[in-house]
Amino acid sequence: MNGLAPEPFDVSSWLTAWRFDIVGVVLSLLLLGAYAWLLVAARRRGVHWPWWRVAAYLVIGVGMLFYVTCGPVGVYRQTFLWMFAAQVAVIGTVVPMGLALGDPLRLLSAALGPDDTRVERAVRSRVVRALTFPLVSFLLDIAGIMAIFFTPYGEHAVRSELVGTVLILQLLIVGLLFVLPTLADDLLPEWATPPVRTFLAFLDGVADAFPGILVMTANSMLLPHFPGFSPAADALRGGLSHTMDQKYAGGALLAVAESIGVPMLAAVFIEWIRSDAAEARATDAELDRAEQHRAESAHRTAAPEAGPANDDKAEQPWWLSDPRLADRFGNRDD
Template sequence: MTGLAPEPFGVSRWLMAWRFDIVGVLIALLLLGGYLWLLVAARQRGVRWPWWRVAAYLVMGVGTLVYVTCGVVGVYRQTFLWMFAAQVAVLGTVTPMGLALGDPLRLLTAARGTDTVVHRAIRTRVVRVLTFPVVSFLLDLVGILAVFFTPYGAHAVRSQLIGTLLILQLLIVGLLYVLPTLGDDLLPAWATPPVRAFLAFLDGVADAVPGVLVMTANSLLLPHFPGFSHAADALRGGLSHTMDQKYAGGALLAVAESIGIPMIAAVFIEWLRSDAAEARATDAELDRAEALRATGAGAGQESAPAAPDSGPPDGAATEKPWWLTDPRLADRFGNRDD
């Protein structure tokens, strides 16, 4: 949004090319500050948060956001269409998944309880509709297609305001799909772990659609892209506009498919954790029931009066032992003392 790249692209630029993007930095600081505040609040309540969730949130979530807005992708997003496509793909898939793996909603519950503004918003009908798998899936797919098949993408590259709206759209819509898929509380009861695993697989397949369509397009989709101007020819290293567009489709496809397998793996891990938690809850319930039965039986034995000596085998009660009253044994024991 600050113009074309300052110099031609080279291998060293992957690590050396950086710029300060106010939008990316502000969003990253908000995400980072809120999460760290929740971690401290949860720790004060005695909750120890898994370290790998913190790492996923910081590296895969906030880290990728900073890299594609302030790093080499952000620097060359106006020069190469494939760099812009890579930014769109990362912000729409990788960054939301990293943020979702941090499990911010469960961390919020651990830190502040369930009566917060966020929890009340989640329970509203609007959010329930937006997080419904079909709705969030279509929003994600249509949103990415609109970037490349309408003037939306070209305007987002040129305008600071529209570019900011695009970043927020990609992050929010991505979270609307990923958070319910990896969580337990945002989907209907029928969305069991196996169903969520299928949804993750379906998302991986569908995310390939924009990349394939962009890669196979016969005409330039964004003819007014800044990198297609004569002023950018010296920075592009001879890369043609048509080939740049094919690379853009390849970038969309590569990022979408590279995140598909980790997404499915994360859902399977959540599935295993859910089964293990259910098994522990069932075992604990059975142990409590057994303990209650044992306590009740012991209390009954202590409070009941002492029972008389057992009667004869036919159940008749008598003051003498049964072996003295049993006709079959009377001849043998009848003349003996008790």
């Protein structure tokens, strides 16, 4: 957010163009430190967290956030509109999915212990329920993307450090409001079964394509005061026209939305399979307990039948109970 790129963009810039972005660094460190603390606390309680969740959180979540803020996307976000659009799309869709795959809420519950109900109370509060309702989070997501490119909000976010920070936080929070409930089991109403969540993920992937299509097909310049459209940036743009840059921006929004749609569907589908497997295990355990209860009841019912014989034997004199003396005294009595 410190001005135009220092040199023209080329293929090598994807690896060599880096800068220190205070917002990206601080957010990455906060997300990384908080998750590491939760992992340590959960392990102390005997909880072993799946390695693939940690990898998804670190690589897709924190890693992508750091790359698009401090890497080439962040360096050229004020020079090319399509770079700015790519940053918006990645922070709003890819990063939240990576963070959600890390399952931070369940990890927080594991770190606090089973007796601590603060997470459950917060999740079930009216405010959280309202914000995570599929229609609400869906509209917030679409409205936020549309506001960036069809109002002066996007231009202010590029030029102002403060507004740019607000934009990044907005994209992260709104993205998590939709992705976290879709991948979790207890943040949505009871009617949001795994098949319903799969459909919601598919619908979100389709709907996320609309802002990209609208930007790509717009007949007028949506952000006419974008810094990269100034004469000072002509030497850095490699001859890319403003109109084509805007079309590329719409293409970047569309490409990121569609590329993340399939992994999102796959993640929801895997959660569906895991949920069915857990439900099957719970049903089997319940059936086993019922069978064991019936067997114990049958045993208790059958036990008294042998009672009279045992009682008669218990009432016999001790010398008749001894096999060595039974015949002698038995014959004498006869």
